[in-house]
Amino acid sequence: MAQEIHNDQIKNLLSSVVNNAPYGMIAIDNFDQIVLVNEQAISFLKLDVNPNDLNELVIFDQIKHVEQLYLKLNQIVKNQYQDFNIDALPFDDKFLNFRGRKIKEGYIVTIEDITRDKEMEMVALNSMLEGQELERRRIAKEIHDGIGPSLSTVRLLLENVSSENNRLDNAKFSTQMSVIFDMIDSLTGDIRNISHQLMPKLLIDFGIIPALENLINRINKAERIKIILFHSILSERFPELIELGLYRICQELINNSVKHSSASEVQVQLIEHPDSIILMVEDNGCGFDKTSVMKENPGVGLINVESRTNAFGGNFILDTAISKGVTATIEIPLEK
Template sequence: MKISIMEKVFEETKDALFLIDGNTCIRQNKAANDLASSYLLPLEKVLEIAKGEGCMLHSTMEKCLDCEVRADWDQAAFPLVLENLKGGQEQFSGSYTMIDQRKTLLSIRRLAVEDRLQQVIQNKRLIEYVNQAHENERRVLSQELHDGLAQSIYSLMLETRQLKWCQQTEDLSIKLQKIDEDFVALLGEVKQLAMDLRPTALDDLGLIPAIETLLHRLTETTGVVIHFIPMIENKRFPDRVETITYRVLQESVMNSIKHAIVDELFVTLSEQAAHLVLTVRDHGKGFDIQKVTEFSQGLGLLNMQERAESIGGHLTVHSEKSEGTVVTLRLPIQWEVLK
């Protein structure tokens, strides 16, 4: 029987190829046979991974947030970890292609040494960036403590020392009243600093109430009207999802207030295709994204992007001069049941 050119290519290609009908493998090439004989290859699980429905490393998707196999990959090239017969783990790259309504082609190949080296370099750069971000946060906190709390405490200390020189009862009463007011202001500074470090509403009440509290406070302090439209009910999300969403919102809103020259903003929070989607929109003066990306980090765009990508999310910024800016954050949802 004569073998066609396509069949010959299928058999001799170096990638492991599996022809799938429904969820059943109806044909595989020599490389696929070699792969199956050298590695634990539960095909049903691999197909779940290819479709974004499962994880090779964990039994449930709730545990799959930071592992090598994430839930938001591209089917044209998704990461895969297989266990060899000695119990070691090796990284592969897979692709999943629709042929017709029933048949699909699954392709698996071992990552080249260069690809693994590039991944190590990328991880190293990410660690360096995170460390630098921590240092920057410590620097800001140190400055806040020195210029804010320390100066307020020193001022109160001087006012308290002056009490012993006060001769008249009326003057003493006025100065005590002034010291009491300064203590109230100092307490407000401490509470504000604590809220900036970690908003208690985020831990106690959840993401939507924390956002409402933040936006209400910013409206009071800046005069900018911020319209918040939550299109989901008040549910709890994993801690990192809530924290990243809150911080990106905080950064985006402050950017619009500082740079866009607007008197109102629009914020929406929704769920789309198993992702939590946050949008911050203004109709301000806009900016040139390319110039900001190349020459400035003043808007914190890199920081927001790195936060999103740290858990497999994605951040997009669309801006046009005189038209405004739209920041969109997409984070994969990992539902948690909180009792």
């Protein structure tokens, strides 16, 4: 009798520890059935589950709405179970960390709410990106207002020298001046392009669609690739940082397709929803092995895309395989 009371006390103590833990907890047996779940896990994942009535509840039937967790657990089961981590998964209005650990009797999944940490990280990243954009704007203004006029003045002076020299019929010197003029014209064009890249005037003055149309038209003229833009944008303007972010992301993804994909066509779609904007860039190129590339050498371009997307609290999905082209989807939330 005393032993039974002692066992009941231990069970009650363990139950109290689980239910009052600062993180969610789900225990799953080797038949994929839930044997324990606490209120924190139910709250975090919006589960329709009674923790006191878990009669033959299969975990996969309960978490279909948490897509990334559902896919990860399915993958784990096929591989005969192994430990896993999912960091900063956006779900509902939170960011959640998941830790899955294999035990003899089945599986333990813990869930930690890191929303506050993620928000602080996003604030810091936003500040960094905003600082970068301000610096780019400053440099663009210096190039446009300083270097450009100076080069124009130099050209006028050289034209005068050349004109006087022509009266002396110095053919060799005239040829040299012609070469210099060509070099200056080329340099002026380069500086103009740099200025547009640093701070696209169309974007600042007219918004994301005219800026993307201009970007795409310039690339179509310069490269052997066809880029097509589709959009369903109804709003006149969006917050400046979001427009700049979308422009930079699109610029990076198009640049990747032009340089690395061997594609003949790229489709760019920008879709406005009530609570978000979706950017999709899809090419018909050679694609790549996503698993190995993202693990071993994702490249600066993809890292920049992911960082910018995360800075806005958005989602970045990359869908590709060898010979299957690349589809990049970015969803940026809008504050109403």
